[in-house]
Structures are given as C-alpha cells and as structure tokens.
Amino acid sequence: MAKRTVIPFGPQHPVLPEPVHLDLVVEDETVVEAIPSIGFIHRGLEKLVEKRDYSQMVYVIERICGICSFGHGWGAAAAVEGAMGVKIPERAEYLRTILHELSRLHSHLLWLGLLADAFGFESLFNHCWRVRETVLDILEKTTGGRVIFSICKVGGLNKDIDNETLKEIVETLEGIKEEIKELTDVFIEDDSVKNRMVGVGVLSKEDAEELCAVGPVARGSGVVQDMRLTNNHGVYGELDFEPVIETAGDCYARCKVRIGEVFQSIELIAKAVAKIPEGPVSVPVKGNVEGEYMLRLEQPRGEAFYYAKGANSKFLQRMRVRTPTNMNIPALVKTLQGCDLADVPILILTIDPCISCTER
C-alpha cells in the first residue's frame, strides 16, 4: 500500500474565488478521502431577523450571495408574502421571472468562465466574461445594480421595466446568442477540453438521489428535478419548457446541462416578454406577519428553500434558507474519492460551489 499523505486545499487557493477548506488524503496521485471543513464565511445573518423588520430582511437575505442575489431576494419576499397572504400583480410575477432568468444567464456564463480557468484555458475564461458583461449591462440598465439589485420587495417590485426596454433585452440576447454558441462549442467539441472532463467525477443516478444532489448536478446524472416545474413561483407554468437532462453524470454532462440552460434562459425570457400583461408591479403591504410559509425555488445552482414565520409582529420569528451548494457538498465528497489530484479543481467547480450561500 502506498504511503498516505494529507494535502490541505484552501481556504486561499488560486482556483477558488471563495474560501473552502478540504483535507485531501492522497495515495500517490489518487485522492482516497476528502474531508471538507467550512465556516470561513459564516456571518449568522439569519439571526438578523431580530434586528431587521420583514421588509428590510429581504435586502439582507438578498446579500447571502452576490451571484444568485435576485433569487434570494425573490425567495425571501415570496415567503413573507405567502405568510401574509399577499397576492402580487401578474406583471410583477412576469418581471421577477425575467430577472431571475437573466441572473441564471449571468451565473452560468460566469461559471463557464471559471471552469475554463480551472483547466487552464485562460482566453476562453476571458471570452466568457466578456459576453457576460452584456447581460450585466442589461441588469444595470433595468435594476440599477450589476450584481446586487435590491429591486425585489415584499408586495412586488420597486420599479417597472417598460415594454420597450423588454423588447430591447430580447433583441440584445438574440444578438449575443451566436457569440455564446461559438464559446459553448469549444466546451462541447474541443478535444483538450473533453480530455479533462469526459468520464471524470462520475456521479451515478442512484448516488445523486441518495445524496440529495440538486440542480444541474442532479440533472447531469439523469435525475429529472427542476423546481421551476413545480410552478409555485413565477410564471414558469405558462412558459412551457422541458428541463435539460444529461445521463452520463460526469463533469462533461454537468457542463452540458448548464450550457443547455443558458440557451433555455434566453428562450424563456423571449417567451415571457411576449406574454407579459400590463398593470401595476406592486401592491401596498401593511400590517404584521402572522403565520408561516415555505417555498422552494430553482436557483442557478439548484433547489433553494425559504421559510418565514411571523408572530404578529413587524419582526419575523424565523427566516430559514437552505441553499443548493449545501446539498451538493456530499455529492462532491463522493466524487472526490478515487479521483486524480489534478482533477480536484475541476470537480469542485462542476458542482458550481457557492460557499457564501452555504455558510451565510
């Protein structure tokens, strides 16, 4: 038996934009065990419910994560709306769906860039991020922020996006589709990229189900699970779409799922813009929160869970969030067992880790 060595990975590591620590137990070049340790970004923001009232809390929850920020704001606002029994106008639901899909688009383009960076394809990384700037420009033009939007509030949205701008958005996205296609073709067809991903880090369907993997990780292993299909948030029920499923379960499959979702998001935005009704974007909300509500929402990284409980006060009694990366870490630890040391960065990246979501 070869000698066992422990290699510390992180919290500060060139491939990670965020701190996570893994103790990699290796035999020669093969990882036999990976022991994660987390807590570097723990802030304890759920406890802020004692100091911030329910409408302020939406902005705090939004700052759980800067990449999926819109979804978090939406989840928190919708959970409070549910507990209070507020029905928001249909136009607001449509706009929230559109903004959420725009966030998914920018998140997946960001992830494709980081993946390219992880296997050392520097120019592809830069091109992905160049295209992503177009999406950020749209978000900035409509919401005022590049990564943190603060547009969602309890009762709807802070501001309307006029139909003219919505049409422009669709045209712009159609315009960059060709560019995105050129980039994603490199991920799908390039031999050097395929060599790093095909057959690496296989997660079987049974394992994905048993370890409760969510989002693109589960969908890459053939699990048909997409919270947008449950139709409890947004207007996904009216947009008629099929989730992107791959069955191989390796890094390549997870990459293909996200590439599929990039184009799916562009389509969904176009469909939503075509159907959007006229009307107000918010309703006034008054009074205290009484009762509880839970909501599951599909974030770019998978299923996120929001729970709000009020006790007839402006301050919530409990605001609970469970984020997708939290559920994908067991799957990551499973795939790391028996992999090559050189594949560790790619394996970590293909679950699209969002540590600040996980630790809050």
Added chain:
Amino acid sequence: MSYIAKSPWVIHYDGSSCNGCDIEVLACLTPMYDVERFGIINTGNPKHADVFLVTGSVNEQNKEVVKQIYEQMPEPKVVVAVGICACSGGVFKQCYNILGGVDTVIPVDVYVPGCAARPEAIIDGVVKGLAVLQEKRDNMVKGIDAPAEEPEAAAEEEKTEEGGEN
C-alpha cells in the same frame, strides 16, 4: 494617476463577503475593464503579491487566514479593503459572527466603498493604493522606516475622503 516603477501583482481573498465584490474583482481582470493594462495581474501566491485585495468583513474563523496572508506578503505591501463589508462590516455589522472591517486585524491603506463595489471603483482604489506602494518603496530604498502611526493616520484620512465622495 499614480506612477509606479514595477508591475504590481494583486492577491485576492474573500473574507466573509457575499461574492458580489469578488466577482467584481474578477471582472476587473477580464476584457471589459482589463487591469492588465496597468501591469496588474492576479496571483494566487501571497509571496508574489504587492497588493492585497480583501473583500468582506472578518470573522472568528478567517481572521487568522487574513493575518497569515498579510504576513506572508513581502514588504512593501498595500492592503485595499473592497466593499462596504470590508470597510466597516456593512449590512452584516450586527451579525454575531462579524468582528468588523478588515482594519480590525490588519492595517488598511485604501478603502473602497460600495455594495457591491463597482469595477471602476475597485480599479480606482488599486491605483490609489499604487501611490501608497510607491511611497513605501521609496522610503525603503532611502532607509526610512515609516513611523508606526503613519499608515493608520493615512488610512483614516483616505476613509473620510472616500466617504465624502459618496
């Protein structure tokens, strides 16, 4: 625009930020903003770095990490606190696990406000930091040891100046 004789390399560490500032730091490196035209590149190794970009505030778990990275960097070095969380704790200031801004554990030279800090602001902060770096380097060449209070006093000044602009 500050003048600097050598290309400064930056190292980035995410304290307990929400990712917003981190992806904006990365956006600075990509074609749209492209800090490489100033000779700045992002390195993963503290021993190669001149400028330390910290996003997010410090907590019990990561204060040692921030200190270690700072101590591993060779002199002269500059610390840029990116985003309001790194400056003061920001929206999370009252959270139980937040100790405060980065300046509670290491001396900070430039404060960049914003939630999230925009790439333009981050570049401006780094360029301001380069002036501080050059000054520190000149002092080292001349053999002048800067008085211990001076960096902190300069930092306070910078803070009020940045705050005034916003």
